Amino acid sequence: MSINKGRFITFEGIDGAGKTTHMDALEQAWKQAGHEVVRTREPGGTPLAEKLRALFLHDAMDPLTEALLVFGARRDHIKAVIEPALARGAWVLCDRFTDATFAYQGGGRGFDLQVLGTLEGWVQQGLQPDLTLLFDLDPAVAAERLSAARQPDRFEAMDRAFFERVRGAYLDRQRAQPGRFAVIKADQAPALVAEQIQAELRSKGLL
């Protein structure tokens, strides 16, 4: 059970799933409802964690280094931003969190899930999102959305098989903790994706 007064909501999915538009809409809706909204992202969200993000996205490293770096950034983010925000009653919207580590480092890279679980316990000390919106879609569709976009980072440059594993690992996390997740069918038109999100949030009393 969380003693936090606020709400911690995370947004997950493979690259090209289309999270950003819907995060923008929810940020506006919750602000209009009178909540303090803290919009943030991982890796990142603090000056230190943003520096680590630049290394993480662009420098070659082995999977353990990758995992340690992202959990290091996460620790700083939790202590400096997420916990204080939740304690004062804010609604924290975070673009990716630990499910991404299980999906990308665990599923994508094949790194040891038990080690990730240990790091999760040390770094989060029980902190978990109240709700995770998982934008699920076929990596082939996601890749088409990304193709016109900017210079790919180390992850966006990975092949289809990598993203199939990432997708599978996200769904494994969802099956292990079904109550925390809402799976959104993200291959539909933006208006239909928005409808699914609204229905999920209403059913949980969050909208």
Ligand code: TYD
């Ligand atoms: P992303 O959130 O997609 O931001 P942008 O839209 O600006 O590219 O980029 C973050 C990348 O980092 C994404 O490819 C997933 C990856 N990532 C991990 O591999 N592990 C993690 O724990 C997190 C949080 C992200």
